[in-house]
């Protein structure tokens with residue numbers, strides 16, 4: 455059916471909402487209140503072309519599962535000339551809105567803007583914490599909080615990281631470590647090191663080239679990239695950028711509809727993907743308060759500025775108190791899960807995993823296992839591997855640190871029964887070595903490699919990967935290890951690993967500060 459722009463514009467309310475994406479018209483009425491990014495952002499585009507805004511975060515693939523569920527309905531298309539006009543209008547509108555928002559944000563963040571201009575040169579960055587620090591001081595607040603935030607009090611976020619600091623080495627000496635090799639074989643393919651880029655949604659938040667930066671950087675360093683299904687570029691465009699011969703994996707949030715899962719699995723398999731990782735820990739969207747607060751505050755800030763022209767100190771104080779209590783999205787959709795940014799995948803079962811595994815020849819891993827019983831079930835259900843992960847502390851608060859779960863699994867002998875990978879809190883080559891000593895085959899990094907991309911693009915990513923490799927080799931030599939096969943439990947002392955809580959005593963200021971909400975008035979306080 456061909457539709458005119460005028461027709462679309464009449465469907466502009468919450469109870470009757472159409473939107474245009476790339477010349478197609480969609481009825482999103484039943485989806486608006488379920489959008490994990492909030493209803494408000496969609497309502498601004500009701501009855502209009504939203505392609506320019508949509509493209510900043512998503513690809514059209516993200517709509518498929520909602521179309522299957524009939525939460526989004528394809529109504530028809532614009533005719534060619536109308537489509538062109540709509541895109542032109544939308545592009546101008548999006549640009550104007552973005553400029554308006556940026557000018558408000560910049561006005562209240564002079565220090566961040568100055569930090570952006572005065573970033574230290576890459577060769578002054580010594581380790582992954584430095585990238586995080588620079589990101590802390592330069593990233594736009596919504597993006598910064600989207601990355602750093604975890605569920606509730608961020609106990610698991612911190613614990614993932616600090617638990618590594620409770621493990622020490624028992625170095626061996628008088629071994630010829632002139633040759634020191636960190637290369638390995640993951641899922642049947644050789645890679646230069648036993649760590650990989652874990653999947654994170656919407657990488658355009660970090661860099662305009664998003665997932666493609668990881669595709670290039672990982673290819674250069676022969677490191678595996680786990681491509682996220684919620685990517686901000688289409689899978690086809692990302693996989694094209696991966697150098698032939700470099701192994702890559704795909705992370706899937708399964709749809710309730712097997713047809714769609716099968717379509718995606720076949721597509722990535724045909725493109726040469728060697729492993730599929732099904733995320734099983736994103737059952738019910740975690741309560742990321744810091745993230746919700748900053749979005750609410752930034753939204754109110756822009757509204758206030760528009761209405762009053764400037765914001766006084768009193769306004770700002772009020773803004774903080776009110777916004778902390780509730781956001782406009784919550785107000786508008788108070789009976790709905792999405793008001794809290796909740797996503798519900800409550801129907802996933804082992805049966806579904808067995809079915810999905812049966813339709814592919816790719817290695818089949820479960821990402822998000824957090825306990826011994828589930829690890830045992832993965833073995834019993836014939837999975838090829840598991841990733842011990844709690845989604846970087848974004849889902850189940852008080853989930854134990856993944857390194858502690860690995861310790862338990864190793865004690866229980868499970869690391870010899872199935873491939874065990876691990877992610878969460880990794881920032882140093884020593885963290886990677888400790889995990890390998892406890893039986894992990896590979897270690898994933900989320901934030902640790904996102905921040906280098908967000909601050910220095912591909913050059914930052916490559917440098918960060920090289921730093922991790924250098925840190926691994928240095929430590930291996932100093933503890934008397936020549937290759938990864940020689941890493942074992944005898945090389946580490948885990949006596950304090952279980953003393954949870956001692957993490958709060960660490961004065962690792964950078965990391966702690968990275969976990970605090972970064973709001974505009976705090977921004978001016980610390981110079982680089």
Ligand code: HEM
Pocket residue numbers: 482485489490491492495496499504507508511512516517520600655684795797
């Ligand atoms: C109507 C089609 C859309 C669908 C199906 C959709 C779907 C989604 C999904 C599944 C997520 C969750 C990603 C995650 O797990 O982290 C999300 C988040 C998000 N979406 Fe959309 N979206 C749509 C339209 C839009 C549009 C038009 C915009 C921009 C104007 C937008 C902006 C965002 C943002 C900013 C987030 C991040 C939320 C966060 O910070 O946690 N979305 N969307």
Ligand SMILES: Cc1cc2nc3c(=O)[nH]c(=O)nc-3n(C[C@H](O)[C@H](O)[C@H](O)COP(=O)(O)O)c2cc1C
Pocket residue numbers: 600601602614652653654655656682683684705733821843844845846847848877878879880898899900901902
């Ligand atoms: C901003 C962000 C977005 C994420 N998006 C996804 C995702 O789309 N799919 C997924 O399986 N895991 C996702 N994760 C979890 C990561 O894959 C990984 O498990 C986690 O980041 C590891 O913790 P770390 O960030 O401390 O390294 C995300 C994590 C972050 C920080």
